[in-house]
Structures are given as C-alpha cells and as structure tokens.
Amino acid sequence: MKRHLLSTADLSADDATLILDTAAELARIADRPIKKLPTLRGRTVVNLFYEDSTRTRISFETAAKRLSADVINFSAKGSSVSKGESLKDTALTLEAMGADAVVVRHWASGGAYRLAHAGWIRSAVVNAGDGTHEHPTQALLDAYTLRSRLGSLEGRRIGIVGDVLHSRVARSNVRLLSTLGAEVTLVAPPTLMPFAVEGWPCSSSYDLDPVLPKLDAVMMLRVQRERMDQAFFPTEREYSRRYGLHAQRMAALPEHAVVMHPGPMNRGLEISAEVADSTRSTITEQVANGVSVRMAVLYLLLGGSEPAIGTENEGGAK
Amino acid sequence: MTDGTETTVSPAAPASAAQAAMRAVLDASAVSRALTRIAHEILERTQGADDAVLLGIPTRGAHLATRLGAQIAAVEGLELPIGTLDVTMYRDDLRLRPARAIKRTEIPSGGIDGKLVVLVDDVLFSGRTIRAALDALGDIGRPRAVQLAVLVDRGHRELPIRADYVGKNLPTAQRETVQVRLAETDGQDAVLLGVKGAGAR
Amino acid sequence: MSELASEKPSPAADAYTERQRGGGSGNWTIRGARILGGEARDLFIRDGVFVAEEVRGAQVVDADGLIALPGLVDLHTHLREPGREDAETVATGSRAAAAGGYTAVHAMANTDPVADTAGVVEQVWRLGREAGYCDVQPVGAVTVGIAGERLAELGAMADSAARVRVFSDDGHCVSDAALMRRALEYVKAFGGVVAQHAQEPRLTEGAQMNEGEVSSALGLRGWPAVAEEAVIARDVLLAAHTGSRLHVCHLSTAGSVELVRWAKSKGYPVTAEVTPHHLLLTDDLVRGYDPVYKVNPPLRTQADVEAVRAGLADGTIDVVATDHAPHPVEAKDCEWAVAAMGMLGLETALSVVQHTMVETGLLDWAGVADRMSVRAAAIGSLDGHGRPLEPGEPANLVLLDPAASRTIEPAELHSRSRNTPFAGLKLPGAVRATFLRGTATVLEGKVIDR
C-alpha cells in the first residue's frame, strides 16, 4: 500500500517529529563538500506543476537530486479556464513512465488527493500545494524553522496573520503546529477568516495588536491585491494599517519572537521592508530549510519498502 | 547498527520468551575484557594511534567507540577524536524494510582527511553495513587508512570484508541471532545467542 | 419472496414468458397487492384502465407482499436530449425512469438547443412517446436560451402538442426580480407554474460545495445556504404579489424549509420539492474530493437533512423530485473543481425515500404516493397520473417489494451514465413492476424491451 503526504492532518506528532528530526540530520549534509546521498538511486521523482512556482519546484528538485533520485519536471499548463491535458491522462502517462513519486502542485483544492486516490497511479504523491487547501511541506519547513529558533513547539504561541481564507499555508500550519503542541492564533479581517473557524484547533482574532505581545512567532501571509477588487478589504492602505507588520508593531513582539513569511512577499502591504530584513525575520532561513525538509519527506516516503510516515486512512468517503 | 537480521530488544520491555530462549555467550566482564584487549591492540598495531579517529556506527557501535576511547585514554593518556557515522542512507537493503529513522553522524572537528579511521561496530555479519560505512566515509573525506573493530564476529560474510580487531569470534548458524546488549542502551552488558523466531512471535 | 407474475391457468412456462415480452395486452389481474401499503386486494385492468371486475383471459401478476402505488411522477429530470446524447437520451432516461417506478417525468429545459421553443419541446415530447417507457412531459425554459434576459415564448410552448405547463431555467436561477415577476404573471394565462432553481448568482460565484465546516477544511469555495434562501424569500413574496404559482426546485436547507412553511401558512401559491440525495447525503462525503458527490445545490449538513425530511413529512415540501442529472465518465473522473455537477436519481429515488422516510416512520406508503406521484402530477397539471387506483382511472402503477434490499451497482443501472452517489450502498425496496396505462414497462424487476 502506497502512502502519500497530502495534508498535515494525516501526520501524527510522531510522524511530524520524525520528519523534522530526519531533516535536521540531513541539513548537516548541506555543509559537506559532497552533498549527495545515494539513497534514492534508481528512483524517479516527477515534479508535476500545474501552477508556476519556481521556488517550490527548485526546492523539491534539489531535495530529490541530493538523494540521487532521477528527476523529471513536468510543467502542465492548464487551468479551469484553458484546459490542457486532463490530470487523469497526465497521471496515466506518469504511471507508464514508472514514477515512484509525484510531487504535484495544482491550482484546484484536492488536486493532490485526487491524484493519489482516484486509482490512476500507484506512485507516492506529495502535495506541493493544492488550491486553497494545503501545502504540507511548507508547514513542515515552517515548523522546522520555528523549532530551530525556539526549541520545542510545545506550548509556543504562534500567530498567523492575513488572508487565512485563501491560504493553503495557513491550513497546513494550523493542523501541524497544533499537532506539535503549539497554540495558534489566526488574525484576519472577518472577510478573510474561514467559515466555521471556531471548529479549528486554534483561536482567532480580528485584531492584531492585542495578540502580538503574547506571541513567540508571527507568520505573515501573502495578501493578493486582487482580493481588494472582490471587496475583501477596502484599500491596501487600510489593510496595511490594520493587519500589516511594520517596525512599530514588531516592537510589540516579545524580545525572542521571530517573524516568518512563506513568500513571495508584498513588501509594504502585509510586511514592511524593515521588518522583512530584520534579524527577527526567518525568511531566508525558511528557504534553506525547505530543501532539508523535502529530502526528509522523500526519504521517509520512498526510502524503504513502505513509508515511515502517514497515518492516512485509505478508506475513502463512502 | 548491526548487519541484517539482529533484533533489538527494548530495555524497557519485560523479559520476553525470546530473551529467555537466548543464551549468554559473553557476560559483562567478558565484554569488558574484550574491549580492553581491543584497545590494547589498537594502540599496538597503530604504533600509539596518534592519528587515529574512532568512528562508531550507531547505536551500539557508537557506545563501543566511546568506551574504547576511554580505555585508550586510561592506558595511554591519549584523547582520541571520537565520532559517529550513520550509514542508513548508504545501505543496499533499504527497500527490504520500511524506511528507518536516520541516526546522528558526528565527525570530529579535525575531520578524517589523512587520518587512520577505526570503524567500530557491535556485530560483524554479512559485511554490508561496513560496505555502506566505507561509502559514507568516501563522501566525507579521504582517510589515510580505514580499520574495523567489532565486539563480535559471527561469520557469514557476503562481501570481502574482514575485521582488524575482534572481541570474540562466535561461530553461528544462519538461523541463529546474536544480540549485543550494552549498559548504555539495554541496562547491562552481554552478548546473547538465540534462534531466530524461537519462542517469539 | 413472491413469485411475481404467475398466470392463473398456469400455462407452459415458455408460452408464458413469450407473452410477457412487449409488456402484455393491457388486460391484467394483479393479485393481492397492498394498495398504498394498506389492505391487500386485487386490481383489474382492462385496455389500460382499472375496472371493477376481473377480465377473462387477463394475465395475472401475483403481488403477494407487494405494495401498489400510483405510477411515480418526477418533476425534475434531465434527459440530456437533444445535445448530450453521450450522457443520456430520452429513451435511456425513460427506461431508467420505468425501472425506478415512474410513469411520467418532466424533462428539464437545459438541453442543447434549449427547450425554449415549441419545436424543441414537441421533439422531446415525441421522443418520449416513441420510447414508450413513460410519459415524457417537457419543461419549457423561462427565458431564451436560459440566459436570464428575455422571456421565451411560453405561450407557444403551452399551446404546443407538448402542452407545457411547467417552466424553468433550471441549472440557472431567474435572478432578475423583474423578469421573475413577469414570468410568474405571464404563466397565469395558461395555468402554468414557474419552477425556480434558487441560487443567488453573486453569492455563489465559483462555488464548489456547501459553505460550512467541511468547505473551510477542504479549501473549496462555499455555496452558502443564504444564496438559496434569499431567492426563495424573494420568490414567495413575488408569488404572493402576482397571485401566480411558484414551485421551488430542489430546496436543500433548513432555512428554505422554514421559508416555504411560512409562505404556505400565509396561503401563498407555493410548492416545493426535495431530491432523494438531499434526504440522505451530507457534505461530509466531499472530504474525499470524489466528484460523484458534486451537485447543485450542494449536499448540505445533517441538520439540513433532518429539516428537509421533517418538511417532507409535514407536507411543507410537496414532492420528492430526482434532479436526475446524468454525466459521462470523463465529467466526473477528474479534479473536483472541473467536474460537472449532478447525480443520477431515477432508479434509486423510491429506495432512498423508503430508507429515509418510511423506515424512520416519517411517512407511510400513502404519504409516499402523495409526495412522489399525486402532488407531483398536480403541480405539473399532468392528466391521468397521480390518480387513485380505482375503476375508471388510467392504470398507471408501480408494484414494489418493501422487504427486498439491494446494493446499488452503477453498472446495473439503465441510465446511460454511471454517476450515482449511492454506489455500494445497501438500500431497501425494489420495484417489481411498473405499468403505464396498462402496459407493463417493468415486470419481475426487469425493464421490458419495447
């Protein structure tokens, strides 16, 4: 039975800790002259990207190559508007090519889940971001970064601020960080707070300022400018004033607290340049940690007769 | 890390039928004597061991390396660099078992280039772990020479690999299992011999 | 289990079988059926009409243990012809209807071309007659091309051979209040009814599933209950204002039930339908992203399921209508976001109603007859359907075995499509025979080839 990484909800605390510990060991290899390991020699990893994301793709590609896997980049352009080859047909092609793992970025929520469970392929599927659903490896690298800055996540207070409604990073982070024992607070204008957020394993607030002094870390989410035209908020200026992180707000954070952003940033909208470039910012660290975390995930899914992570129930919905 | 088929019994687990069925071939004092002998042999054969680096293969090999280092320090007053070398990512049998957690690799700050590396492991069996260790070493540096110290050599080599220092040669059948138990991980020192699957599920 | 059709003089088996083919002569004796689930008695049919006396030489159906209901009437069926014959045709869809116990279906107008002219509705009506499995009563579009801009020629469709009385832009909502008002007013001239697919378009742009806990967790854009309820609220007031008949299609939320209940309490000329899937399934099923559960209006919550059941039980909701919506495999074997909306319903509706309404004690079989036949025929102004099983009435009836149960296998369905959300579910009841004006369209549980 193949297992996949589709959602951080599928990871137990032990699974997540194993990934982070493995990533920590693998990170040490990045300092060696020879960064490559022979572990996945002869295995094929396909990067199937239905959305442009050079950063994520390169991160996965580097991770797979450091483990000696063969990497095939499959850039499948096509959206709900301009339909190209169907996901199913692409999947059948990948199956015929003998892909051992498919790393998939898809514009549709559930794209990765569908690829894993529709019966089209047998490969392991790693969700590299699906619509407004999840981006589990981003959350894992965020947790990794937090752990290396703050030590254990148990009892730590993490704020996630901005367009939570449309954020796959927020969904993955809420699930993972709460699994790891952190207390998450979502901060967003009511228009950008998900429906029924009361049922999530976190608290929420419409107001940033009272939350900041209690945080060990604050994660600023990217806000897409077109949300303004859909009346989610009136103007960029108002958004930035109420929810942006600028130097004065950063001063309200405790001394040790760190500032995170999954990138790419809108400097001046959700985060000021001064904050983004400050020593509290982990933004460049997050990028470097991405490779180690993705190596860990690929190793744990592919590096044995069966994966070491994933408690996902294959029973399906019926 | 040992070759192939040894099962590791958790120290916390109560004495199981499997343990009961196992016979001690070395007791604590025998283990201690064997390590002392190896320490002397290393000093002797490396003429003072002044460029030696001890690299233990986790988990028990790492503890053995630490003990050997202490013994050598006691005898010669020489603090050898000691490290660990995890070989998981270099194994050739990864696909035969579920993906395993990788363990710590800690190369001493002086590195291994031009040094005499003494690999330390608990049991030498097929030789595949040592093959993986040699590959791993190659990615880290270029030692002057590599030697191998093991507490138990139980035979059945599948590769042209031999140990330079052996605590105990233990002729075994393929179907037998050898367990090395150390105070650090298992509460006490011993080497146990049993039959695969006997009394255990 | 009862042997279904055994002839009284017990002729040679092969001769007997021979006579069943083609549905028989029109003279039947149905032995011992429980009428509307009540007392068992015999039914006699001569030349397609119920009669008081047994007809000599009539074929006999042993209906011991079976329940007789008037032939079911569906107010909401998508037969896809013309235009999407790869998904369904009038012939395949009406076969599926007969298999499900229906003797009449209302064929929705969102075909290609749209059923917005007398020509198209007559074509669909004629195809139904040629197929002969059930009466196919076309629904006319309210607006030209169901584009929501100009009224279609409603009068011409009403006056056509198809005698259209139900008008709907189903699939789309007549969201323009002024246009909806005019449509309601205009159909009064010929006793028509406007069947509204209630969906506020701006509140449901890009909507993928019910807005709720599950949509939030799955990152799928929500289709909020208020988008349905807001339109129903407006429309019942328009119905009151115009004094014209409004029918609410496939209502799906607890709030919608409340609104219709209120409108009826005021005496407004409003009727409503619920689908079998909204009586049974919830949005929790979407968690696997399997598009077989993608439907419009979307599957709602358990609280909504309970509310629509209660509404159907107390008569607030008049009818169960299938919203049978066939789709080819490729429209469902894909990502959720690009999948088509809709589910099959004709062949499972009666079982779902038995499971959700009868077994729960919410409706008795007379109630089922009322909600699945009598009231549907009345809303559709359909003559000869939904009538009592009494002498002088057309012999439209279904015999069902309430003690049977079956596991739904998509491959065994008569529809051309396979998109049933009930696949693998074990449901009670089985249709043993269906008669359309005395002609058996189903016998011994098998559709009779025509």
Ligand SMILES: [Zn+2]
């Ligand atoms: Zn509709």
